[in-house]
Amino acid sequence: MQNAPAVETTGLRKSYGDVHALRGVDLHVEPGSVFGLLGPNGAGKTTAVRILTTLLLPDDGSARVAGFDVVRDAAKVREHIGLAGQYAAVDENLTGFENLEMVGKLYHLERGLPRARARELLSSFDLSDAADRLVRTYSGGMRRRLDLAAALVARPPVLFLDEPTTGLDIRSRIELWDAIEALVSEGTTVLLTTQVLDEADRLADRIAVIDQGLVIAEGTPGELKSQVGGERLDIHLCDEQRGGEAVVALASIANDRPFLEDGSVRVPVAERRGTIADAVRRLDDAGIAIDDISVSTPTLDDVFLKLTGHAAEQEGEEAEAQSR
């Protein structure tokens, strides 16, 4: 069992009427790794997580989590997983402590252990001071941390995090990332869904990009980025006519051919450090005046544009905007 994958799916399919949420998804997650499922709203990420956590039955295909089939051995799967969702699923009318204690009891932990684990987790998630306050008085970030803590009560070997940082401010997001990284260092396998490339990049060992129910790319963050293209300098010249000269002057600092677009010079670069200074110096040497210069990093949109030929879906963004 030691080397069995923590999560493995074969040809997973799920439809809701005419909507094909999953159209044959194969995933393979090594134990002890962090696997990122990256995609826009409506791509099928949440459906995949719901099937893997036994909340939903697949129409076709199979899935095993921690070595157990999610349909035939659903009860066994539930003993080995933790789930934290994009909506902090904690009871507002209980205190933080009561929430965690209740979850511990429902995992059927040994007598006394639910209380001990609750205290331990509240302290490691920096919630000890709020332990006896009702959750409805918590901030969004605190709820999300409590939600994550609830998923960890039984020390599950496989943890599912469905968009764990959606809707959080930057500070809370970074705190949550730190917490997740600490977990991984203890050997927990994490499957995380996200719409944010940065998040997958920071946390995941491997990423599968999912779109319209299919995995369209898979690899390490580095592999995916190189498919998409890395960072890029965008330089706007005072005199757009001299773009051709600028391309020549900058060719040696680029890792791909610089090109002209929308009146700007685009320079793909491998390493952002020092490149702005370098570029400025070269253009200065060539006597070309710069109006503006900036670095752009690839975004989820770039990934999608490159991989699918269409932008990350508009309706997804609208739905997200509405939910705010």
Add this chain to the structure above:
Amino acid sequence: MKALRYGISDTLVLAKRSLLRIPRQPDLLVGFTVQPILFVLLFVYVFGGAINTPGIDYVDFLIPGIIVQSIVFGGFVTALGLADDLKKGLIDRFRSLPMTRSALLTGRTLGDVVTNSFQLVVMFSVGLLIGFNFSSSVGEVVAGILLLLLIGYAFSWVFAFIGLSSSSPEAANAFGFTILFPVTFVSSAFVPVDTMPSWLQPIAEHNPFTYMVNAARALFLGIPAENNVWLALAWTLGIIAVFAPLSAWKYRRVVAQ
């Protein structure tokens, strides 16, 4: 055996959760205490003088009726709670745990039995203070109280179904109070049925609430029960037999999306 033990402990854990909610939500606490008391006082002192109940004091007539009505709505916490859990995604958390899945329903309905017992104590106390008297044997009073708790339990399952069928706690609220509330009035709970217009009388007479209220009166006041206790019991068990499986079915449906 292990499954049964877990089933019981999970039910207790979730019943406790359901109960902890009540003192923390002042509106619920008011609903359980102040509201039924106000109703008792309102009917006895405001309407009571105009309502003629031959051979029986109005307060004696009213208390069993109003207690049946209150206990029927005691299960409302279940409807609100389930609708809330669904809306906030808490049900997903519970279903991803290795707990007994039905405990989410059995825990809530069991919690209702506790709140209903509390409600009975409050209402009988108020009743006794304003002149209500038990005039039957201890055995009958105990049987009456058990029947009331069973009625409350049955309606917890009705409310579980309503909660699972509602898109929000507000919708559950509207559904419960616009449909069920008036039905409890077209019964023998507040006025004698023979004072109603003749076309309404058959409806009121065959209203299951009438059987339940008449059964409670018979058991607490020592008046002839006729078939009322058995009819009330049959209706109560019938409601459980229909709505418990219906709620379980609805629960499986709403969560499988």
